[in-house]
Each structure stands twice: as structure tokens, then as C-alpha cells.
Amino acid sequence: MRTIVCEEPRRLVLQDTQRQVPGEGYVQIRIRRIGVCGTDLHAFEGTQPYFSYPRILGHELSGELEDCNGAHGFSNGEIVTFIPYFNCGDCIACRSGKPNCCVKMNVCGVHVDGGMREYLNVPAYALVHGNGLGYDDLALVEPLAIGAHSIRRADVKPGEFVLVIGAGPIGLGIMEFARIAGAKVIAVDVNVKRLAFCKEKLKVDHIIDASNENVAEQLAAITNGDMATVVIDATGNLKAINNSFQYIAHGGRYVLVGLQKADISFSHPEFHKREATLMSSRNATREDFDHVIASIRKGWVQPANYITHRIAFEKVVNEFESLLDPSNGVIKAIIELD
DSSP states (O other): EEEEEEEEETEEEEEEEEOOOTTTTTTEEEEEEEEEEEHHHHHTTTTTTTTTTTBHHHHHHHEEEOOEEEEEEOOOOOOEEEEEEEOSSSSOOOOOOOOHTTOOOEEEETTTTSSBBBBEEEEEEEEOOOOOOOOOHHHOOOHHHHHHHHHHHHTOOOOOOEEEEEESSHHHHHHHHHHHTEEEEEEEEEEEEHHHHHHHTTTOOEEEETTTOOOHHHHHHHHTTTOOEEEEEEEOHHHHHGGGGGGGHHHHHEOSSOOOOOOOOHHHHHHEEEEEEEEOOSSSHHHHHHHHHHHTTSSSSSSTTEEEEEEEEEGHHHGGGGGOOGGOOOEEEEEEEO
16 A cells, blocks of 8 residues: 655655554554644654654544444444544543543554555544544544644633634634634734634634734733633744743633643743643543534534645655745645545
């Protein structure tokens, strides 16, 4: 079968590899769509934390169930996606109903080889029914679920001001599910095209251009001096993370979705007097996947809005690097397999 391997930073190779029969407890999916995410791009660049080479990238996936191998409730030919965070089922996190932060987590396409190939074997427990959605929609469920999970972590209530730092694909998903939760959403970014997308396509309530505006002043004006009761970072940028502590309202919550390798720092007195809450949000759970699929089916989320670029599988090796060029205006690229 055709397989694309990232052998080292900035080097993808198309190879012919052996298709494996799924073992006990595993199923085989014929991959039809691969969403390209920030993790894939960072791995290609050589900047992804906790990453080793060679690696087959790809975890935003959809396809046909080629061999259900007895998986309960599933049948061959069914259109599916899956939860790409393979958990152990035994650790403290798994026993506590938090498999998304399993102690022994293996993320497909990061810690173990992913789906940039024609056929992929995955644990049967990870399968998710397509529920009538198409390949494109299902390939976007995973990144949207990360956004949905962060909103659930923050326990967003109707009418709250939710400030989202970063209008990349994950940030956009956060904004969508903040809106669905009834929040008043404020988007912050330095990319004016992304901010226009937030306003026009996602109907975000307010946008702030961090390159030209004082974010704290603008936020205070929007919130009548209260600041944001929920602040969510979707950049992973150290400066952005540290700066955003000043945007939290008294009694507010700050959620870190973006990943940063360095130490973060903030004023303890300022944080303490707010009685603020700092938390991380990692991956997503089946509950979040179900919420995303239901939201798409109800028309609350339009995945097609996100897809700006399509690449045929056989052209990925030559065209992948172009996705890193900001001038190309990529929001979400989809790799298509016949």
C-alpha cells in the first residue's frame, strides 16, 4: 500500500509498505481523508515536542471500515472516524474517566505511526460511527472535539465573555463551541485575514487585532471593565500565554490548549487576588466527539467553512511544505485518497 513517511524534518517519502491484517481487538480502515493539523506541520518542521523520526503522520482521519474484525455494532463498508488517542485503560486517568490524558498515552501520528497511508489498523474501542456524515466532515471531527473539550473544561455558561487567543484551526473550533454554549466570543490574533474569517464565517461577536491594538484596553472596553471570565490560549506561544494572564476577570478561568515546552510565568499577587483558575485542556473524549458530530448534524457547525486547500495523496510529498507559507492562507488542508 502507498504510505508517506516523514523520515526526518522537512523530508517526506512516498513508500510502498506491507498492508497488515488487523490483530485481535483491532479493525482496519481504508483511509479516504486526512486533515493536516499543526502537529503534522510542526513535526515536518522539526519543532514538535516529544517527537521522534521516522514517523507516519496523520491523526485527523476518516474512511471506510475495511475489516470490522467483529467489532460490536460496526459493519464492513461503514463510514467512520476514530479517537486517535490510544489509552491504556488501567492508569489513574483512565480509571477516573479521563482517557484523554492517559499516563501511557499513544497519540496516532505522534507517538505511534498515523494515517498517511491507504489502510490503517486501530483499536476497535476507538471507533466512532459516522452517523451519516461524509468524509470531509468526519476528518474535521477530531480538531473540533479539542475545541469542544476546552469549552467543557472551562464550564462555559451562557452570556459569559470568552476570549480566545489564536485563530488557527483549533482556536476557531474553540470559538465555535463557545458560541454554541451561549458565550459572547472575542477573538484575538495578529492575522487580519483570520480575524475577518472569524467575523464573517463564524459570527464571532468581537475581534481584536493584537498587532495594532492594545488587547487589554480593547478587552476592557468590550467587557465594560470586567475582562474575560474565560480566557483560552490556542497559540502555544510563550509570550502570548504569559501576556494573557492579565486578561482574566476576577473569579475567571484560564485554559491552556496550546502546548509550550518552556516554563510559563505570571504575577502571583495578580493571579491570587483574582482567585483565578488555571487549567490545561488535552485532547478530547468520546463525549466531545459525540457533541461535535451532533452539532454538525444539526447545522450548528459547518466544517466546509474551514477547508481552504485540498491535496491529492500522490502530490503530498511535493506540496506539503507549501502549507507552511502564511501567504497561502491555509486554514485547513485536506489530503484526499481515491
